[in-house]
Amino acid sequence: MTTTSAPLTRTDRKLLALAAAADRGLAAPMAGFVDLATVREAVEDLTKAFAPLGRVQHTVAAKACGLAPLLRFLGDLGIDAEVASPGETAVAEAAGLRGPRLVLDSPAKTTAELAHALAEGTAVNADNFQELARLDALIGGTPPRSVLGLRINPQVGAGRIGDTSTATAASKFGIPLRDNGNRALLREAFARRPWLTRLHVHVGSQGCPPELMADGVAAVHELAEEINAEAGYRQVTSLDIGGGLPVDFTSDEPGPGFAGYVAPLLSRVPALAEGRYALVTEFGRSLLAKSGFLVSTVEYTKVAGGRPIAVTHAGGQVAARTVLQPDHWPLRIGAFDATGAPKTGPEVPQDIAGPLCFAGDLLARERPLPLLDPGDLVVAHDTGAYYFGAHYAYNTLPRPAVHGFIVSPRGDVEFVPLRRAQTLAELVADAGGEFLGALPAA
Numbered sequence: 001m002t003t004t005s006a007p008l009t010r011t012d013r014k015l016l017a018l019a020a021a022a023d024r025g026l027a028a029p030m031a032g033f034v035d036l037a038t039v040r041e042a043v044e045d046l047t048k049a050f051a052p053l054g055r056v057q058h059t060v061a062a063k064a065c066g067l068a069p070l071l072r073f074l075g076d077l078g079i080d081a082e083v084a085s086p087g088e089t090a091v092a093e094a095a096g097l098r099g100p101r102l103v104l105d106s107p108a109k110t111t112a113e114l115a116h117a118l119a120e121g122t123a124v125n126a127d128n129f130q131e132l133a134r135l136d137a138l139i140g141g142t143p144p145r146s147v148l149g150l151r152i153n154p155q156v157g158a159g160r161i162g163d164t165s166t167a168t169a170a171s172k173f174g175i176p177l178r179d180n181g182n183r184a185l186l187r188e189a190f191a192r193r194p195w196l197t198r199l200h201v202h203v204g205s206q207g208c209p210p211e212l213m214a215d216g217v218a219a220v221h222e223l224a225e226e227i228n229a230e231a232g233y234r235q236v237t238s239l240d241i242g243g244g245l246p247v248d249f250t251s252d253e254p255g256p257g258f259a260g261y262v263a264p265l266l267s268r269v270p271a272l273a274e275g276r277y278a279l280v281t282e283f284g285r286s287l288l289a290k291s292g293f294l295v296s297t298v299e300y301t302k303v304a305g306g307r308p309i310a311v312t313h314a315g316g317q318v319a320a321r322t323v324l325q326p327d328h329w330p331l332r333i334g335a336f337d338a339t340g341a342p343k344t345g346p347e348v349p350q351d352i353a354g355p356l357c358f359a360g361d362l363l364a365r366e367r368p369l370p371l372l373d374p375g376d377l378v379v380a381h382d383t384g385a386y387y388f389g390a391h392y393a394y395n396t397l398p399r400p401a402v403h404g405f406i407v408s409p410r411g412d413v414e415f416v417p418l419r420r421a422q423t424l425a426e427l428v429a430d431a432g433g434e435f436l437g438a439l440p441a442a
């Protein structure tokens, strides 16, 4: 309970939720938590920042955290979904987001996926000329209900992290704009297809500065103007500007937020303020990262080569990028006792190890923290995007439960289930359990 009448901050809410989760046994051995108020705040920040740009359809990149109840919650707040696989599509549709509330992106859409999207009236961003030819065949002579666009790789270069930079010269995504002859081919592709009305760009994710993202948008805006001038009418009516706003993983503060992107975007492409193009956004990390955190019990502690190590249940299965590329994806780790109260005491460099059977399965290396003991809790902050939804099935470890929470102004915490932990029976089924009887006797 809080004794002050000042509104609870995100950090207050987190501490209250952690204590409540410890008390109610929700954190053991590991679980994810989502502060629904933080999600709501991010949505408000997003819509407010983009308000000066006129008509904007905001979607959440389902890959960032495609939990069905969360997609429904976001949908109720007016956020649609960007989906990139049949699975993401099915989850979003189950959450009530279908038809024009979905945007389908993916470099590997099958004909069946395209046909489904067209039947549903879902927007599609084709990735390449071959996919356009498939759309030609599917559409035939009937004007499609779906908004159809083309993903452009503006080739504006990489951000800080190569793996999440999609606008490099040789990226696998979209049609490379600067490659010899492509500009003319693009103009021709639009001239032949009056139903192509959108250009799509996504320069990359974490590590791409807003200025680089704005360069990508400038490139597709220029191309749209060119296509429209050649058509003699406004054929391209919308620009899908993707996601990619980086998140500050070093503190609990929200950082410059979406306004910190809209300002450089408008200064790079001032014409966007005229509202002649409807916009689509596809943010993932910046919408959700700050709302979530992972909690794991410390199972054992040991000292090896003089280094204290806390063995937890949170490793590469829930934090693959952090474990495999620790320099690019460091996480803030908090140390708490078994009641969820912050641990005190001198900070000692410790490894926070996960349960997987490889030596590099460390959530943090030599991290200065109060010395952890068995039964304590470790918290991996800012994991609301790309951690709960990107499970790595090594060692047949279950996907953990994810709980949403709401904290009342008085400090009472209510948990709402977003996903239950995978059961052992489900793990056996995933491991081919149903085919045990299918093998001939050895």
Ligand SMILES: Cc1ncc(COP(=O)(O)O)c(C=O)c1O
Pocket (backbone or CB within 6 Å): 061, 063, 064, 082, 105, 202, 204, 205, 206, 242, 243, 244, 245, 282, 283, 284, 285, 286
């Ligand atoms: C096409 C597309 N749109 C949007 C996103 C979301 O990016 P972010 O989570 O960085 O906002 C991605 C991420 O990979 C993407 O590939």
